[in-house]
Amino acid sequence: MLRIILCDSNTELTKLWHKSLPKILIEKRQLRIINDNFKNLTTRYITTNKIDGVDANRCSVVSPGNSFGFLGGGFDLALYENYGKKPFEDWVRSKLNHEYKPVGSLTIFDTHEYPNHKIDAVRYIQHIPTMITPSKPLASSTADNSNLIQLVFNTMWVALNNVPEDVNTIIIPGLCTGYAGVSIELSTKVTSFAITLFYMRTRISKDLLNKLIMIHMGNDYIPFYSKVIESELNTLGLKYSDLKALESCNEKIIFPAQLLRLL
Ligand code: ADP
Ligand code: NA
Ligand code: NA
Numbered sequence: 001m002l003r004i005i006l007c008d009s010n011t012e013l014t015k016l017w018h019k020s021l022p023k024i025l026i027e028k029r030q031l032r033i034i035n036d037n038f039k040n041l042t043t044r045y046i047t048t049n050k051i052d053g054v055d056a057n058r059c060s061v062v063s064p065g066n067s068f069g070f071l072g073g074g075f076d077l078a079l080y081e082n083y084g085k086k087p088f089e090d091w092v093r094s095k096l097n098h099e100y101k102p103v104g105s106l107t108i109f110d111t112h113e114y115p116n117h118k119i120d121a122v123r124y125i126q127h128i129p130t131m132i133t134p135s136k137p138l139a140s141s142t143a144d145n146s147n148l149i150q151l152v153f154n155t156m157w158v159a160l161n162n163v164p165e166d167v168n169t170i171i172i173p174g175l176c177t178g179y180a181g182v183s184i185e186l187s188t189k190v191t192s193f194a195i196t197l198f199y200m201r202t203r204i205s206k207d208l209l210n211k212l213i214m215i216h217m218g219n220d221y222i223p224f225y226s227k228v229i230e231s232e233l234n235t236l237g238l239k240y241s242d243l244k245a246l247e248s249c250n251e252k253i254i255f256p257a258q259l260l261r262l263l
Contacts, residue, residue, distance in 0.1 A: 002167070003031070005171045006032070010174060010184065012184060017188055021192050022260060038075065059167065060108075061122050062128065067100050068096075070093070073134060074134075075173045075178065083114070083118055091114050095109050102129065106127070106158050126162065131179060134179040146218050146248075150217055151182070152194075153193070153194055153217060156194040160198045189253055200259060204232070211224070225240075238259070
C-alpha cells in the first residue's frame with residue numbers, strides 16, 4: 001500500500017491539511033502530514049535511517065515545477081540545494097531533453113542515474129510542471145476557478161497514479177500553493193478529495209470513480225451515467241443527489257459516510 005507524506009514548510013497549509021484529510025488515513029498510517037522543510041525531512045531520514053519505517057530508496061518526491069525544468073524557486077529550489085545545485089539542475093534539464101514539458105505532464109527522474117547522487121530516502125523525482133514559467137501567479141480575480149481546480153486535481157492524480165513500482169512512499173508538497181499562487185484553501189480542498197478518492201479507488205468501480213471525478217471538477221455529464229453506477233450507488237445506500245456534496249464549488253467537500261467507510 002502506497003503511503004503519502006504531505007510535507008510543506010507553510011504551517012498554515014499543514015494545519016488545513018490536518019483539518020481536511022480523513023483522520024482514518026493517518027490512523028492507518030497511509031498518510032503523514034509534516035510541517036517542515038524538505039531538507040529537514042530528508043536529514044531526519046538519514047539520522048534515524050527511516051521516516052516511519054520507510055526503507056532506503058523507496059520514496060518518490062513530487063516536484064511541482066515549471067515547463068522548462070529550471071529549479072530556481074519554491075520546492076524545486078529545495079531539491080536543487082539538496083541534490084547538487086547547478087550540475088543537478090543541468091542533469092534534470094538534460095533528462096527533459098532541454099524541451100518544453102506541458103503543464104500536467106510527468107517526467108520521472110531516477111536519482112541513481114545522477115552521477116553524484118546522494119543516498120537518502122528519495123530514489124525518484126516525479127517532475128510535473130504546474131506553471132509554464134513562474135512569470136506571474138495563476139490565481140485570477142475571476143469567480144471561476146475551475147482551471148485552478150483542474151490543475152491541482154490533475155497534478156495530484158497524475159502523481160499518485162504513476163508512482164514507480166519499487167516505491168512505497170510518495171512525498172508531496174503543497175500543489176500550486178507557492179509561485180502558482182493558488183489559495184491554500186482551494187489547494188487543500190482538491191488535494192484532500194484526490195487523496196481520499198485514491199485510497200477508495202479499488203473498492204468502487206472504475207465507472208463510479210470516474211463519475212466522482214467529473215462531479216468534483218464541475219464537469220458532470222449525464223450521458224456518462226449508467227444503470228451500473230446507479231445500482232452500485234443503491235448497494236452502497238447512496239442516491240445520485242448525495243454526490244453533490246463532492247462538488248469542488250462547495251465551500252467544504254463532504255464525502256458521504258457510505259463512501260468514507262470504504263477507506
Ligand atoms: P507551485 O508552482 O506549484 O506553486 P512551488 O514550488 O512554488 O510550486 O510551491 C509548492 C509548495 O512548496 C508551497 O506550498 C511551498 O510552501 C512549498 N515549499 C517551498 N519550499 C519548500 C521547502 N524547502 N520545504 C518544504 N516545502 C516547501
Ligand atoms: Na510550479
Ligand atoms: Na516548484
